[in-house]
Amino acid sequence: SGPVSAQGSWKPVADTVREEYLWAWRHYVDRAFGADQIKPISGGREDFFAEGHSVGLSLVEAVDTLWLMEADDEVARAVRWIVDHLDFDIDAPFQVFETNIRMVGGLAAAYHCTGDSRLLDRAEDIADRLLPAFTQSPTGLPYRYVNLATGQVSDPETNIVEIGTYIAEFGVLSQWTGDSRYYDAAKRAMRVAYDNRTELGLLPHDINAETGRWRNREATIGPPGDSYYEYLWDGYRLFGDPDLKHWYDTLTEAILARQAERRDGHLWFPQIDAFTGEVLSREQSVLAGFYAGLLAESGHVDEGRAYHDSFSLVQDRFGVIPTFVDYATMSATRVDNALRPEFADSALMLWLATGDEVFRERARTHFENMRATSKAAFGFASLSDVTATPPSQEDTCPGYWWSEQMKYYWLLFSDTPRLDYRDNYLSTEANLLRGARR
Numbered sequence: 498s499g500p501v502s503a504q505g506s507w508k509p510v511a512d513t514v515r516e517e518y519l520w521a522w523r524h525y526v527d528r529a530f531g532a533d534q535i536k537p538i539s540g541g542r543e544d545f546f547a548e549g550h551s552v553g554l555s556l557v558e559a560v561d562t563l564w565l566m567e568a569d570d571e572v573a574r575a576v577r578w579i580v581d582h583l584d585f586d587i588d589a590p591f592q593v594f595e596t597n598i599r600m601v602g603g604l605a606a607a608y609h610c611t612g613d614s615r616l617l618d619r620a621e622d623i624a625d626r627l628l629p630a631f632t633q634s635p636t637g638l639p640y641r642y643v644n645l646a647t648g649q650v651s652d653p654e655t656n657i658v659e660i661g662t663y664i665a666e667f668g669v670l671s672q673w674t675g676d677s678r679y680y681d682a683a684k685r686a687m688r689v690a691y692d693n694r695t696e697l698g699l700l701p702h703d704i705n706a707e708t709g710r711w712r713n714r715e716a717t718i719g720p721p722g723d724s725y726y727e728y729l730w731d732g733y734r735l736f737g738d739p740d741l742k743h744w745y746d747t748l749t750e751a752i753l754a755r756q757a758e759r760r761d762g763h764l765w766f767p768q769i770d771a772f773t774g775e776v777l778s779r780e781q782s783v784l785a786g787f788y789a790g791l792l793a794e795s796g797h798v799d800e801g802r803a804y805h806d807s808f809s810l811v812q813d814r815f816g817v818i819p820t821f822v823d824y825a826t827m828s829a830t831r832v833d834n835a836l837r838p839e840f841a842d843s844a845l846m847l848w849l850a851t852g853d854e855v856f857r858e859r860a861r862t863h864f865e866n867m868r869a870t871s872k873a874a875f876g877f878a879s880l881s882d883v884t885a886t887p888p889s890q891e892d893t894c895p896g897y898w899w900s901e902q903m904k905y906y907w908l909l910f911s912d913t914p915r916l917d918y919r920d921n922y923l924s925t926e927a928n929l930l931r932g933a934r935r
């Protein structure tokens with residue numbers, strides 16, 4: 498079970514998380530079953546990857562969450578849809594990064610939790626359709642899009658997130674199938690970016706896949722830099738690869754030395770020029786909040802705590818964290834929030850690393866504020882303005898909601914017997930690739 502704590506006080510919260518999730522799931526089943534996304538205000542449905550080509554995104558993202566919540570009848574319903582209806586032979590360009598973290602990851606997690614090898618077959622099938630983006634590239638940096646039916650690749654104007662967020666999903670596929678092509682392709686792309694680090698040991702975030710040349714000067718730990726760093730550490734954690742740890746440590750040392758800024762005693766990570774170190778912007782994306790958890794996981798616990806403290810200030814001020822805040826003025830520079838999970842993600846990582854109850858309390862506030870602002874007739878809705886009274890909703894629910902924050906809350910509050918709390922791994926999309934206890 499989880500770190501020793503007053504489990505009794507959290508059970509009611511865990512029960513509410515599970516009730517809300519199954520309430521939303523039943524509406525998805527009744528009104529949008531098999532769709533990429535439900536429209537939570539109107540009850541309609543919408544595609545995510547390619548217009549007119551649903552791949553059941555929200556359902557695939559939900560399988561491991563339903564399994565961890567012991568909703569086994571619903572797991573069976575979802576698996577039956579995947580086996581009967583999920584077909585990737587689609588003549589349309591799919592974004593390689595999003596397809597990997599959501600579909601390869603979702604299917605791999607579903608296989609890890611259920612042991613149903615038909616799900617591993619599907620994960621291999623979609624990964625094989627993504628591989629041409631890597632093998633067709635002269636540098637090994639993957640193109641951004643690939644046509645799932647023809648293998649036609651497109652768009653070399655990419656970034657370190659979209660070339661570097663594969664090793665977890667591709668690595669477990671190589672481990673589970675014995676085919677090293679996936680791991681090798683993922684690692685080769687990460688190496689190209691690392692080998693091009695600047696004299697300061699920093700990475701700009703935009704890069705051209707055909708030339709390997711940087712397309713900008715700005716370094717960020719937020720998007721589109723974030724999960725490149727996350728997956729260097731994750732690859733080492735999952736597979737023990739010393740190269741990945743060396744690359745992670747080298748880049749993180751530079752980030753902590755040159756990018757960290759303390760202001761009024763609070764820790765932030767401004768965007769800086771990777772070649773000179775000059776501060777370019779003090780805006781912080783809500784997505785950058787994941788970095789507090791990564792720092793804690795990778796041994797920088799004090800900095801991880803401090804950065805989560807900074808985002809906790811923002812949550813206390815706004816209720817729901819705006820997509821961008823400028824920490825110099827603590828003003829929101831982009832007021833929407835598409836049900837972003839990162840604050841809860843890092844709360845879980847910090848709780849697992851420290852056992853400190855403050856992180857469960859912060860995650861509970863995140864859950865309650867989401868319920869109070871995003872709940873709509875048929876599910877949970879993204880917000881277009883968190884500063885409005887009441888915050889205004891959009892008729893859309895992102896696929897990651899089914900995999901991320903509700904799973905983070907459940908794992909934080911339920912002490913479920915289905916998770917090995919001491920040895921587990923959640924991908925950047927919260928897909929459980931290690932630690933399921935069947």
Ligand SMILES: O=C1NC[C@H](CO)[C@@H](O)[C@@H]1O
Pocket residue numbers: 598724784837838839897901925926927
């Ligand atoms: O890594 C990611 N980035 C964006 C989404 C959540 O904000 C989600 O797809 C995932 O967590």
Ligand SMILES: [Ca+2]
Pocket residue numbers: 724787924925926
């Ligand atoms: Ca993430």
